Amino acid sequence: MSTLSLTGVSRWYGNVVAVNDISMALGPGVTGLLGPNGAGKTTLLHMMAGFLAPSRGTVTLDDDPTWRNPDVYRRLGLVSEREAVQGFLTAYEFVLASAKLHRLPDPAAAARRAIDLVELESAQDRRIGTYSKGMRQRARVAAALVHDPQVLLLDEPFNGMDPRQRLHMMQLLHTLGDAGRTILFSSHILEEVEQVSGTVQVMVAGRLAASGDFRTIRRLMTNRPHVFAVRSTDDRALAVALIAEPSVSGVELDPTGLTVRAGDYGAFTRALPRIALNKGIRVRQLVPSDESLESVFSYLVEA
Numbered sequence: 229m230s231t232l233s234l235t236g237v238s239r240w241y242g243n244v245v246a247v248n249d250i251s252m253a254l255g256p257g258v259t260g261l262l263g264p265n266g267a268g269k270t271t272l273l274h275m276m277a278g279f280l281a282p283s284r285g286t287v288t289l290d291d292d293p294t295w296r297n298p299d300v301y302r303r304l305g306l307v308s309e310r311e312a313v314q315g316f317l318t319a320y321e322f323v324l325a326s327a328k329l330h331r332l333p334d335p336a337a338a339a340r341r342a343i344d345l346v347e348l349e350s351a352q353d354r355r356i357g358t359y360s361k362g363m364r365q366r367a368r369v370a371a372a373l374v375h376d377p378q379v380l381l382l383d384e385p386f387n388g389m390d391p392r393q394r395l396h397m398m399q400l401l402h403t404l405g406d407a408g409r410t411i412l413f414s415s416h417i418l419e420e421v422e423q424v425s426g427t428v429q430v431m432v433a434g435r436l437a438a439s440g441d442f443r444t445i446r447r448l449m450t451n452r453p454h455v456f457a458v459r460s461t462d463d464r465a466l467a468v469a470l471i472a473e474p475s476v477s478g479v480e481l482d483p484t485g486l487t488v489r490a491g492d493y494g495a496f497t498r499a500l501p502r503i504a505l506n507k508g509i510r511v512r513q514l515v516p517s518d519e520s521l522e523s524v525f526s527y528l529v530e531a
């Protein structure tokens with residue numbers, strides 16, 4: 229069992245700070261790394277894998293630095309985000325090539341074992357060019373697992389997958405995690421990390437913004453202040469009543485309706501129907517207007 233540790237890790241490109249003073253320890257099981265595009269996830273994964281030097285701080289795998297340490301490649305696998313797969317190869321040939329690159333004593337047996345692990349046996353002799361996106365991704369996971377590493381890092385492994393393929397990949401990650409491997413995958417979609425049994429690390433603008441299980445992260449996101457667009461049969465009267473409601477921190481009236489700022493999501497959504505009913509007003513529309521992932525993330529960073 230392996231532990232990947234980051235201590236005060238930063239990385240900058242010229243004057244762009246991609247990763248800013250991140251410390252964390254990853255142990256066996258599945259961890260999700262959640263963050264919007266450009267948050268620095270890829271940079272962080274590349275430093276973890278020893279492909280990129282930290283500008284400051286250290287990344288270690290069981291106390292050995294990952295940078296400038298070829299021995300680490302024997303213990304760690306990376307499935308990168310955009311790497312092309314040669315479509316003319318079969319999955320078996322592709323995984324075998326990876327086994328040979330690692331100079332494994334029995335590359336053929338290692339390739340077969342990795343292909344079994346990702347359940348691609350029945351398609352292993354077909355050209356990868358004929359595969360679905362999910363199958364291609366599994367072939368890449370097999371290539372990254374061929375040397376039986378304790379740590380597997382995956383950059384946006386669910387990108388472009390349909391829900392069935394996503395479920396299958398998540399099951400595979402859990403199987404690997406349950407077997408004692410340390411698995412980390414990145415994503416910019418909250419729902420993708422929903423099935424993660426372990427910790428979710430949230431990264432925004434290079435920094436670690438929150439960490440905890442999925443429920444903790446979901447709660448943090450739901451409990452933040454919300455902005456709603458509300459339309460009703462009498463917007464002005466509703467505005468007057470809402471401003472007296474403790475869960476409401478601001479109301480704006482314009483010709484298209486009300487913009488309501490609520491400090492407490494649950495209390496506001498429970499209060500609104502009660503207030504409308506008391507005043508004989510009918511609510512025609514209630515839409516959260518700041519649900520973009522970026523606004524949720526920036527709230528977490530400010531929190």
Ligand SMILES: Nc1ncnc2c1ncn2[C@@H]1O[C@H](COP(=O)(O)OP(=O)(O)OP(=O)(O)O)[C@@H](O)[C@H]1O
Nearest residue numbers: 241244245246263264265266267268269270271272
């Ligand atoms: N080689 C590079 N040179 C200059 N800037 C870079 C380089 N690589 C990344 N950056 C910048 O560093 C920041 C973090 O990028 P990174 O790719 O690590 O983020 P990400 O969270 O993986 O985003 P995405 O999901 O869009 O790939 C971005 O502002 C990006 O423009």
